[in-house]
């Protein structure tokens with residue numbers, strides 16, 4: 146049997162604003178297997194980021210079960226959750242979320258500090274990751290000395306540096322022009338090709354077309370979940 150990286154059972158999530166309950170996820174169940182490449186789509190407000198934050202252990206569901214790489218994370222306390230997150234997840238955000246005072250190299254090395262890895266090894270690994278995203282010559286630059294696309298490549302290198310079992314990206318090309326978006330999608334393609342599991346949120350059909358499977362969310366439930374026929378046809382041709 147194939148091993149699930151993500152196993153969700155009837156995940157519900159509400160936000161509470163005073164006494165008012167805002168139900169956002171209304172029972173999401175799904176499995177994502179090793180080395181899948183999934184695009185999560187849906188209208189604004191349908192719950193994509195809420196679901197991604199749960200998948201990335203940045204938030205916990207109100208009810209339901211989430212097994213991540215064999216760990217039941219649905220009932221974990223913050224500390225334990227942070228531990229799993231650091232080991233299993235690489236997260237890429239629309240706004241890059243780099244530390245402005247740190248160089249590209251230092252930004253990429255941050256997750257390795259939390260993993261307790263020594264300075265020399267951290268720098269070596271971070272250098273390798275920057276080479277991988279073709280930024281080997283920019284390692285001393287700070288975020289404000291880099292273009293948006295370059296910042297996103299630094300963020301991708303940071304997401305990969307711990308060799309996580311899952312790469313999550315929430316609208317990673319949302320702040321980038323078309324040409325730069327294509328370059329970033331090529332990097333995600335190569336990450337997937339090297340054996341990683343990738344889940345990315347987008348509302349753009351041509352970005353989603355890079356993925357092998359497309360899940361559509363509407364009003365907090367899965368509306369459809371299917372193989373991306375276009376990508377399959379491309380791979381067979």
Ligand SMILES: Nc1ncnc2c1ncn2[C@@H]1O[C@H](COP(=O)(O)OP(=O)(O)O)[C@@H](O)[C@H]1O
Pocket residue numbers: 160161167169187188189190191192193194195196
């Ligand atoms: N921290 C929060 N507190 C209260 N409501 C929130 C919070 N985050 C998101 N929401 C609400 O939940 C709904 C879904 O948001 P979100 O998951 O960000 O959707 P999407 O990413 O698909 O646009 C929206 O109505 C949004 O306003």
Ligand SMILES: [Mg+2]
Pocket residue numbers: 193194195
């Ligand atoms: Mg969102």
